[in-house]
Amino acid sequence: MLEFPLWKKGWFWGLTLALTVLALPSLFSLSGARWPAALPDPEVNLGLDLAGGSHILLEADPAEIVSQRLRNMEESVRSTLGRAEPQIRIGDVSTADRRLSFMVESVADVDRARELLEPLLNGEGLVREWNLSVVDETRIILTPTEAGLDAALNAAMDSSQDVIDRRINALGTREPTIIRQGDNRIVVQVPGLQDPEQVKELVGRTAKLEFKLVNENALPSDLAQGVVEPGQQIFPYAPDSGFAGQSLAVYRLGGIDGSTLVRAQASRNQENQDVVVIQFDQQGGNRFAKLTSENVGKQFAIILDGEVISAPVIQDQILGGVSEISGNFTPETAQQLAISLQSGALPVDLTVVEERTVGPDLGAESIRLGIIAMIVGSVAVIVLMIATYGRFGVYAMIALVFNVLMILGIMAAMNTTLTLPGIAGFVLTIGAAVDANVLINERIREERKRGRRVIAAVENGYKEASRAIFDANITNFIAGALLFMFGTGPIRGFAVVLVIGLFTSVFTAVSLTRMWVAGWLRKARPQDIHL
Structure with missing residues (x-):
């Protein structure tokens, strides 16, 4: 318990201080102060709800998909039949009534035309995308199926989402949110953009x-x-x-x-x-x-x-x-x-x-209220922990401060985005980190009541509590990972802070406090501890 090699102390302190330094530019930015231009400035990006920006909802007309498919099929038909040997001549081409119809000049060529067009009727996965029928002996009619239209609409919307993503990122903006909504709509949110008309012009x-x-x-x-x-x-x-x-x-x-x-x-x-x-x-x-x-x-x-x-x-x-x-x-x-x-x-x-424009004033107010909530909650927790656990409560609170700074540092290094639900994730992380220290301290208190010596009680307290802490955080990690994988926008923002906070909470609440407690015990050799 008391043996903490110098390399391990250096590793713990080095990691803690490095991530704390990475958090400083974000703290300067949130406080309104100016970070020195000569220094690197990795910052946490603010989401639309905090930084303001543009929210645009785009919609595609499914009828246009039908028209496009008819035009493309017409070109394919002309090309396929035009390359046939001997060539199959067609005429009286029409795309009215959501179908493609044309006349084959020679009755003798109808069966051959059907055979040549058959490969054009199926899409990927052998989905039947077109139905072919012959009327009046020489008129061939191609009608798109509902399955084919649905597949075409889905492919067009997925492709549109990718194109919009490339265009928005080319503006140099950070962390835009571009997601599908329903069958034929796309939501575009660009935090911090001062000219929403530029987005409309670009994505429209x-x-x-x-x-x-x-x-x-x-x-x-x-x-x-x-x-x-x-x-x-x-x-x-x-x-x-x-x-x-x-x-x-x-x-x-x-x-x-x-x-x-x-x-x-x-x-x-x-x-x-x-x-x-x-x-x-x-x-x-x-x-x-x-x-x-x-x-x-x-x-x-x-x-x-x-x-x-x-x-x-x-x-x-x-x-x-x-x-x-x-x-x-x-x-x-x-x-x-x-x-x-x-x-x-x-x-x-x-x-x-x-189209909705979120003003930066609303985001600033959200940040202010979120910080107030964090400060009030943190002060209440600090008072309670110190009053209840004394020195061990002080260690827990110092670890809590480093925990918040390390989360900001990791988010800045990963260029992630902080949203309003992300602030809620911060508050939740503070509670989870304190829970870990409460569990450790209560286990130490129980060990002392059983008559164990101070060092043995502390060692067993950390050892036994760590198992429960790890188990609880594994389940939380699974929940956070699922939220990140399947969530969108603010939900993913919450999941990011939650998952990062799980790792930093375990590190600060268990590893750092254990190192500090071990250093104090080795130096002071107390006969008793007050918990």
Whole structure:
């Protein structure tokens, strides 16, 4: 009991002081003081409920998923049947009534078409995503199944969540909360962000980038009436493109999209204009080089989210897969576009259906009240422990102070977030730490009543109480781990403090106090202790 090797003392004190030092920047920040800029400043991040920020609820339209699937299936059908030998010609293509229908020109090709389309009807796990039927001998109808639509919606929302996460993190904010809500909604919470419009602009942009060849022979009068030749589309110019109110006719097939982008960066060109430099992967670069080499002297449109941002003329073949997007950009809009493109396009449009802004004053008040609760509770516990256990109560309270500092230090080192429930976790941790010392001291008191000597009573008290403490903390750890794994937002914030507090409480309440008590017993050699 009295033997604490020097290396163990050094290890205990070194760990305690190191984590205490890590907690200092957070204490300075919470108190409003300024931490020296020349020193490292690992800080505990404050959650939305403490630091303020933006809360945005985004919603996807399931009908758009249906439209996308119909468009994708149409392209797949045209490609599959167009590559057949001999080619299967189709016509009278329609996507009305949430289904894809088309006519096969020759009755003799219907069975062959069905056989070629069969692999397109099943998704992953052999889930039937499309039903195929033939009517009037030559008309094939493809109808999406409910299972297929559900799988597509779930995949689109999961992908959207990942894209939004990359975009928000690109802003340099800390610990955003981005979670699914229901089947077609996503909650975005960004603590500390002073400009919620920036978040709305960033996460609300689909960032679907397309490069399509322009039909330069289309008449403006036809475009105004929405009339184009088969196989073409009309896209309006973006409001800030310099051609607001005008439109372009482009060929639906033969272009490329931004799915093969690997880099997008805001920059300035030789004319000192703000542009976005993009780079494709090898496959996309080869397709881009082929597109530009085969259409030198022709105009192609750069389309972002259904709007033409520029329509330059291809001057020469573009090799290497590197190009630039120009259009009346400011440094801010160029940076936002670069972030959107770099993070990838949203697979479905998302609209803001709810927006709340949490002011920092509310968070400051929460912190103030939480600290008051901690101080009041701590003072009450300190008075009770010292009055009840004397010197051993003093050791317990010093350990309690180190416990709180070590929790802050670990959270700062792990770059975790403190939420209002996290403050509740702090208060709960204080109670748990004190419980451990109460259990130890009561066991020592029982051992003394049994007539054991001081050193033997203390040693047995720590030994027996430690077993119960470890058992209790294991069950608490399991509960905290489950809360962290399956909880979201504030629940995870509570779980983080709880789990960290379990380890620090055992270390401070058992190991540190035992070291201090052993040092005192070895030095003072008391004949009795007052408990």
